[in-house]
Structures are given as C-alpha cells and as structure tokens.
Amino acid sequence: MVASGSNSLSDRIKEALRDTTALNLSLLVSASYDGELKAAILKFYDLDSQRIRLWYDKSGHKPYCYSRLPVQDIPEEVKKRSDVLELKEEKKRDLLNDRDINVTKIVATDPLAIGGSPGERSIRDRIEAWEADIKYYENFLYDKGWVVGTYYRIDDSNISPLEYEMSGEVKVVLEGILNGAKPDFRPYIMGWAKLLNQPLPEIRRVALDIEVLSEEQNRVPDPRTANLPIISAALVGSDGTKEVLLLRRKEVELGKRALDENVQIEIFDDEKSLISRIFHRILDYPFLLTFNGDDFDLHYLYNRAQRSQFGFTKDEIPISMGRDVAFVKPGVHIDLYKTFVNKSIQVYAFGNKYVDHTLGGVSEGLIQESKIEFEGAMNDLSLHELARYCFNDAWITYKLTSFSDDLLMKLLLVVSRIAKMPVDDAARLGVSNWIRSMMFFEHRRMGALIPRKEELEAKGGASTEAIIKGKKYKGGLVVEPTSGVHFGVAVLDFASLYPSIIKVYNLSYETVRCPHEECKSNLIPETDHWVCTRRIGVSSLLFGSLRDLRVNYYKPLVRDPRLGKTQKELYNVVSQALKVILNASYGVMGADIFPLYCLPVADATAAIGRYAITKTIDKCKELGIEVVYGDTDSLFLETPSEDQIKAVRDWAESTLGIELDAEKTYRYVAFSQRKKNYLGVLPDGNVDVKGLTGKKSHVPPFIRKAFYDAVEILSRVSSPSDFERARDEIKKMIHQTYLSLRNRQIPLSDLAFNVMISKPLSRYVDTTPQHVKAAQLLMRNGKEVKAGEIISFVKTTTPPGVKPVSMAKVEEIDNDKYLEYLRSTFDQFLDALGYEFDEILGATKLEDFFWSR
DNA sequence: ATCTGTGGCCACCAGC
DNA sequence: GCTGGTGGCCAC
Helix, strand or coil: CCCCCCCCHHHHHHHHHHCCCEEEEECCCCCCECCCECCEEEEEEECCCCEEEEEEECCCCCCHHHCCCCHHHCCHHHHHHCCCCCCCHHHHHHHHCCCCCCCCCCCCCCCCCCCCCCCCHHHHHHHHHHHHHHHHHHHHHHHCCCCCCCEECCCCCCCCHHHHHCCHHHHHHHHHHHHHCCHHHHHHHHHHHHHHCCCCCCCCEEEEEEEECCCCCCCCCCCCCCCCCEEEEEEEECCCCEEEEEECCCCCCCCCCCCCCCCEEEEECCHHHHHHHHHHHHCCCCEEEECCHHHHHHHHHHHHHCCCCCCCCHHHCCEEECCCCEEECCCEEEEHHHHHHCHHHHHHHCCCCCCCCCHHHHHHHHHCCCCCCCCCCHHHCCHHHHHHHHHHHHHHHHHHHHHHHHHHHHHHHHHHHHHCCCHHHHHHCCHHHHHHHHHHHHHHHHCCCCCCHHHHHCCCCCCCCCCCCCCCCCCCCEECCCCEEEEEEEEEEECCHHHHHHHHCCCCCCCECCCCHHHCCCECCCCCCEECCCCCCHHHHHHHHHHHHHHHHHHHHHCCCCCCHHHHHHHHHHHHHHHHHHHHHHHHHCCCCCCCCCHHHHHHHHHHHHHHHHHHHHHHHHCCCEEEEEECCEEEEECCCHHHHHHHHHHHHHHHCCCEEEEEEEEEEEECCCCCCEEEECCCCCEEEECCHHHCCCCCHHHHHHHHHHHHHHHCCCCCCHHHHHHHHHHHHHHHHHHHHHCCCCCHHHHCEEEECCCCHHHCCCCCCHHHHHHHHHHHCCCCCCCCCEEEEEEECCCCCEEEHHHCCHHHECHHHHHHHHHHHHHHHHHCCCCCHHHHHCCCCHHHHHHHC
16 A cells, blocks of 8 residues: 555656646545545646646545555544545545546645654654655655645746746845844745745636526525526636626516627527536636625526426536535636635735625725616616626626736735645635644644644643733733824834744744743743743744744835836735734634634733833833833834934844834824824824724714814824914814704715624624614615625614614704714814814804804 | 634613 | 613724
C-alpha cells in the first residue's frame, strides 16, 4: 500500500500537473470507505483551457492525509477524531465506475488531530509516517509554486514571478523587513510574500438568475417542492455573454422589447428545453455566480429538473446539493449572498458601504445599481418586461464581482491563498473558518499536533472580569473624554495593536500558561497568566509575520509612486485581505466556536493592550502632554509639539516594542461628555463623525440629512470666533427642517426608521421592539419577513404607534415624536460643541423657539 | 442555520 | 414615574 512506482498517486499528480499552468482551486480528497480508501481526486482550474479539470486516482492508494496506514489499522481513537467520510453506496459506485465524480469533501481534515502530548511514542511513530507523505505532497506542491488551496505553478525554468515582481526598491523594502525581523519569523515572512505576490488571474465566470411563476404575490416559491414552472433565466458572463431565456406562456403577452439589442433573448416553448439550455450554459464556465443560489436558484433548478415530467437523468443535471450548499459539477459555484453576509467582508473589505443583505441593498451600496421595481405581480409581466427584470438581476450579480477591476474575485483568491482554502469555501465561510484552515495547515506543515478542545479548556479561563455583564473577560480601555472643543489635537495610534501584541509578547494557545515551571514567573500584567520563554508560539509566528508584512510592506507599497497600476492593485487587495484576517486573529481566540479557542490568550491580549495604552498615557503626562481622549489603541493629545510626539513614539517603540503611529492632527475636535462620541475636523475640511446618533443608519433620512448639513457648516469653522456664525447657520437650517416636518412636506421614505430584524420574528420573546411591531403588520399583510431584512417604519399617532412605510399615510405621522427625535439628535450633537440646544435657541422649550419665529 | 472579540450610547419595553 | 433589561448600531 505504499505509494510508489509509476502508478502511484504522487506520480499521477505530478503527471497531471506537468503540462499545465494551472491554478489549483482545491485539493479535494474523496474516498470510498470499505476497509480502505479507494481514490483521491484533484480538482483544479486550468488557466490554458479556462476550465475546471478533475483528476482522480482510483488505483487503490489512500488520500495523502492518511499516510501509509490502511484504514483498518487506524486506531479507533483516530477514527473518532478524524473526519473520515462514510460514502453512500451510490457514491462508491460512482468512484468505481470511472464516472465523473461529484467531489466529496473530506479534504485532509486534521487527520492527525490525535491529541495527547507530543511525548506519546506510539502516536509519534504515526506522525513520522504521516510526515513523510505530507512533506512529499505538500512540499511538492508548495515548493513548485503550488499550495494546497490555491496556487500558481511556477515553472522551474522561468524566473519566478516573485523575483520578476520584486524589482529594485520594492525588493529592498522586503529585505529590510526580513533583516529587521527575528530569525524565526523570517521564513514565514518570506513564504507569505512569495505566495501573495503571485499575480491574480482573471476568472472566467457567468452569473445566473432564474424566475419562477409564483403562487401568490410576495411569496417566494418553495425550492423543496419546486412545483411551479421556471419562466425565465438570465446569464451574464465575463466573456460578454448577455442572455435571457424565456418560457412562452399563453396567458401573458410578449410585449415590447425592453432590453438592448446586445442582449440575446430566446423564447422556449417548453420548460424542459429551457432548463436543458441553462444546464448546458452552466457547464461552459468554470465559475458560476449566483445571489442566493444555494438556497434558491440552484436548489430550485435541481429539484425542478428531477420531476418525472421532464425525464432528465441524473447525469444530465449538473448540480448536486449539499446540506446548505449547491455544487455545480464540475465547476465552482459561488453564492454571493453568503459572501456579502460575512461581516468581515462587509465591514473591513467594503467599509460598511452596504447594510441590507439583499441583492438590491448590496448593489445600491456598492455599485449604485438597483433592482427593477414593478407594479403588481411577476406573473402578469409581459415576457419582455420579465426578461428585463431577470436580466437586471443577473447583470447586477455579475457586476458585484467585476466592479473595481474584479475586486471581489481577487479578494476571494487572496483569502483562499492565505487561508489554504478552496475559493468557494472562502466565499461561503466566515473568518473563523479561514483562520482555522490557515492554522491547521501550518500545524500539518510543521508536523505538529492539533490540540483537542478539552486540552485547551484545561488551561482554564479568564483572569479578569468584564465590564459588560455577560461577557467573558475585560476588553479595551476607553479614556473619559475631556468635554469641549480642542484645537490642534494629534491622534496617535498603535499599528495593528492586537496582532502586534500577539507577535511581541509571543501569545499563542501553547505558549500562554505553558507547562514549564521556569516560565511561570513571566507574568502578563493585570492577570495571573504567564507566557512561555522556551519557544515561539504558532499563532505568534503566523499573525506576527502577516502583521509585519501588512504594516511594513503592503500598506506602504499601495502608496508607492514607483509602482504601476497593476501592482498597486494587487498590493491593495492583499492589504485588504490581510486587514480582515488580522482584525479577526485576536477575536477568534476568544470565540468558543473556534477550534483553537483559548480564553487565556484573548484575555492576555486585551490585558496587554490596556497595559500599553495606560503606560503610554502615564508617559504623556510625564512629558507634560495632556491626553484628552483615547479608545483601545488610540490617544488624542492636546497640541503636542513635534518633539513631544517623537518622544512618546520612541518611548513606545523601545519600551513596549509596539509601533505608535502619528495618525492625523485635527484642526479641532469636539467631545461631548460621552465616550465613543465625537466630531473632528481635519485641516482639509474633511470631518470625522464618530458614534453620534445623527450618522447612524437607522435614523430617518431627513434627520440624518439635517445632521450632515450641520456637520458641513462646522467643517468650515477654523477658529474659535467662527463658531458664532456657524451656530446661526445651524439654527436657520434646523428651523427649515422643522417647518417642512410641521407642514408635512417630508416624503414618507425620508421619515422612515430603518432597523434590521436580526433574528426570526418568533424569537423576539422578551420584548417587542418597534421594528418588530412594524414587521408583524407586514406579515399580516401577507409579506414574508426574514432575519437580516431591514424594516422601514414610521412613527404614527395611531396604535401601535408605528407602521411600515408601505402601509402608512402622511396624515398619520406623529410629528411630536419626530420633533423629539430631531431635538435629541441635535442636543447630543451640539452638546459636543459645548452648548445646549435650548440655550443656543434662546428659548426654554424647542416648541417656543419654533413657534416664536 | 450561521457565528471573531469587548465597550458604549440610545430608545424602548415591561414590570414595579 | 422609575428602573433594569433588551435590542440595535457603532467604535475599536
């Protein structure tokens, strides 16, 4: 059973890879499991043919992850802990019948998560055997420019793209970082740079959207029954394909053509031909894009096609369903809905530019495109109108992956390279899974054991108490702001504070509270945790090296004028991806769903963070600088001199070992008495607004607009004497706003609060918030409301005091409530400038002020 | 069904 | 009317 000879798995892999420049999407290993593992599958994307290729071996050799152990020899203990997949009979037949295989994922899932301490001899033996294989395959792939996950193959005879990319000054930068790093970190930094500097390919892809006849208006057809006909489908491809497929129905008219000539429209007389065409088109592309295809489009197609009336055989349906995933064989299906729901993507990659997780919501936020609205029911649309609607959805879906030079596709590729994960997984799974995959890969590469959950739990919990009830440990420090207006405030912040701490203080699950007696005196401030002095932790190495690269290499390169556009774009995408991963690196340590969850690590990280900022504040005081505010990793200093700033920074660098950046200097900052609430005006007139109610996404647009008008007025203030004039302007503006409210001139949509339903309606048991009340009214009107949707409602004088915008009339608006909200928004806002709302208005009550004008 | 963390502010609900 | 708790959104 040893893999050797010309028929061995390794040789076959080599052979398969030899003549192709390919991007390996995923090394998926499939197996039949009847005593021994039968076959392995390699799935990769061939750049030459622009197709997904499957290659598999059924010669009887085991997937590499099981080393040389026949399955029956794998100890029970291991079997229980490893994810050996029991294949269904059907799949086994597929494997043995030499047919195209629906790739089954086991994927090298932690086969050696045997646990126990590294000292256990018997296990050690097995690891050695395993190591030999893993080294063989992974080194083979890795060193040849492949990585399990997503890689370029770099031909030995060519200059490696790294060297090509890294010419002159850029190379000097990297060398500088390498020289500055501790020796243990150097190979990691080099490895990442090598991997991440590989060019990003263009991915040939097609977006699909289908429409189904609906039973009732507002009801989404049920993909499980798939009992209604598919009436249209639209395909938009990266090769310029624009295609709509329609089903002729006698009850609706054709109508007038509503789409451009360059969109191909084809009308089918029967549904089977339409479906069949969809299937054929899907197979033309390696990547299929949908928005919610896992739950709807592909699921519906899959079940619809199986109905006996059509007589499709299994082989003719190129879709297969996982539990929550739709696969397309042999390509890759990316459900963008899942990507955009990912909070890390939303916040860090797209800067919160969208809030609503619907296709319309995301595309309005990112690409200024909307869904097409129509009156009445979808069923009644003429065929051409339907075509226009359906095409638009597919077009938007495609565009979400193509805007900013294919930004999203590139981001997913980079994430998949860092995370050692297939692209479709990267697109579906959250950041904790990315980091899990990345860390497990590193364990395998090192030949290290992956600890069990219980082993990590044995380290104990947090040694601090959280400030917020119900949290597990104490987090970042927020300095009480000195209220009032401050001119010339400098903001200093620690660059990537938590990842820096993880690096500098050697934090990792195996180094915090390590078993060595001599380390126990190496205490972490404010806690009773200690850190290992003998060895460097794996998460410290991984996150530390990524941090160094982002802070010292990619971030500066993005701004480097010596580089061309293409290179800058690559660096920018890489920098974004690193930001996402680094930001989560500390969080996952304190998340119990994370397989390497280790509370002491999260606890220690936050504690050192508080220590760092506290010590820095002390130092500032010592230097005679006043600290007017600070939050977690930032300090706001009142008019410090250049020398003072330099002194603090040098001190932080030398004493704490963490870089302290001079981030910006405000022309002035206005603090209220509240934490996380301020307004800062930059020298160029740009304004940072933080935490103030007026900017929050749920407040009615007319209030937000008035708020930003006021901000604009304040941005023109440059000296204390300007405030007087600004105050008058703001006063007038608010008065205008009030008048239009009183005269009911504000359209309903501008009066709407927009609040997200964050869980199924039935789970709101403790209280019934207003947006839930509005949602209940919608439900009663026959509209479905799902978790994640944003509810637009207005406040009314009629019970229960709120109504969905769609059901409300202007006359029912409760003007008093809105006035109150306007007042409190501005009160808080003007409070930041040091005066009371009523006070500037010179009236005891807001009402008095308005009526007296 | 899925899922990085804590700190902070605000409005509203529900029980007293 | 007061108050603790819930829910949402934001800062970092």
